[in-house]
Amino acid sequence: MKLFFRFFLFAIPIATVLCASQSFAQVVEDFKPSSVNQPGSEFPQVNSEGRVRTQILAPDANYVQLDIGGVKYDLTKDENGLWTGESAPQDPGFHYYQLNIDGASVPDPGSMFFYGACRYGSGVEVPAPDQDIFALKEVSHGQVHEILFPSESTNSQRRAFVYTPPGYDQESPEQYPVLYLQHGYCENETSWPRQGRANLIMDNLIAEGKAKPFIIVMTYGMTNDIEFGGLRNFDIKPFETVLTDELIPFVDANFRTLANQENRAMAGLSMGGMETKMITLNRPDVFSYYGLFSGGIYKPEEIEDHKNLKLVFISCGSKEHPDGVKNAVTNLQQAGFNAESYISEGTAHEFHTWRRSLHQLAQLLFK
Template identity: 40%
Template sequence: MKFFITIVCGIVLSVLIPFAGMSQAVKSDNIIPETNMRGGKYPQILPNHHVVFRIKAPDAKKVQIDLGKKYDMVKEGDGTWTTTTDSISEGFHYYSLIVDGVTVADPASESFYGMSRMASGIEIPFAGGDYYALKNVPHGDIRIKNYYSTITKSWRKVFIYTPPGYDVNTAKKYPVLYILHGGGEDERGWAQQGKTDVILDNLIAQKKAKPMLIVMPDANIGGGGFGEDGLKAFANEMKQNIIPFIEKNYRTLNTSNNRALAGLSMGGINTLYTGVYNTNLFGYLGVFSSGWIAPSQKDLANAQYDYLQKNRAMVEKNLKLLWVSTGMKEDIAYNNCKTMLAKFDELKIKYTYSEYPGGHTWPVWRNNLYNFAPLLFK
């Protein structure tokens, strides 16, 4: 049994003992999430997608689970805290423990970088998740590379998906999708939470998508992707560093018709800024759960609408596809997206729109990639 001690500012909060290897039986119809640490019995998913959490923190005074909604845990006589959540929707969700007011990761689950910190994650399986299930098909690789940024004057990291067979046929060149994470995440998001490699492996095996490279950079630069400084900095990073690095070190087809740019949430705003102003570089754009934020980005939005009005013919000639998607009304970007699309309609900008049931969450964005990738490089 492993004991985990959480220490914040030098203060021992509690000994948190995950229920890995403990004797509690798992009911045959309960599910152990793939995100649990190896051998971990909790959390458990009930058939109705309610989730049971158990954690041992005998010295704690109050423990909660934060899964978007906070759930109070009940302490038992042996120092074990338990709770059962409401029904949780399909796919991947971040969650945290709150122990005596301090937010920490659950030692019983894998951790992921999200919400600008390491957080626990739980994977809720569902019948429609077959497209991101590991299967007996040829698999590509996720490669991690360091490159030097002339913008930040520092070394930065990029994740790169290479399709099956990339190292076999060394004469073949590939189109490239550059895909961006959301706010509070980094280059790991699409590779880990997004299951990009598995989604593309399955699509390629079914001949639904062309073999392609997928580049997953860190868009946190120049203050982030919400202010103009951050947007400009990332656009320059793409043009001056990321694209040249990829095209120097990988076998790529180096034309706009063989480059795509997409992103979720903050990454969608980066896509609007970098992509719309550079359709000579990107022939395909994907904007997932995004749109200019009102009212804080009003000036940025109006500047882009003015640009589109003056350059509509050129943009439409260059762009093969502008694909915009959101979750449903519970997606926090839904209204911003609809406002942007209304302006596109007014300007007669061509786009393709898609909705997928869900909020501002990874289940929606995985499905966005699944539906966007087959449309590329036709």
């Protein structure tokens, strides 16, 4: 596991924290409000280069910075105390960010709030050329249900979100396969339905006839507190118990599932990929489809005794370690496994990589 942890620790970008001035030359002035702004908020804005511009009224502040992608950019104050500035171009897709006002990191009141980077904070959407995959379209839509399930092992009621595909609520005895989909470190069970747009990705694929309808279950993947940088100390056993012995039986009892290994998948991003790998290695009898999004690899010898394994899917961004992913999948294929790789072009360790990964994996599941 040492090699694994060297590359896959966080769901937030790992970058050296720098400070950048706003002395950009020839900034293209075609900024438009982000699609995830608070209603009526003009800022933050994004231009065609992918630069993020933010603005806040703080007349008593001495300095204000935009903190995005691990880099801080100075904002400029006008005579009315209005601070404005923009970042360097960002990759397409969703990004967490915050404002730094006189040393205090705070959310931007212009943005909707999202849980990521170990806090509720701001997010911005940089338009992507393929954002159509999660666009809200005039198609039949599934439902995202918020559920509470009892966990005897943690002595608590735990929360999960369950996506049911279009047609599920009709009077029908049809049963569905299930994907258990995990978030990354410093995120939670809201991350896939909100930042990831998992439900819209599925609605669109089903409407296009590209994916078989299935249920998706998304729950919180932490059962013990881990300090930042201490993920090596994470013990998978408590969460494995929650998932396999408590959540799965609850879902099978309360939703119309095909309750067997053949119709059950697990996948996750970053830390969720780590959890997926560890649980599928420990409990090969539970799942028959495995998916790692920027979350490690499988070696042939690790899964050589996994019976009824139908698919191994491994992905990452082109700015991560694509050769490692491709080589791992080649090795699996040569060993006789049904394995697929996917590289998200032009993205790194970020949510658009993982949206694209889900979009690809969903078309391969339960066929």
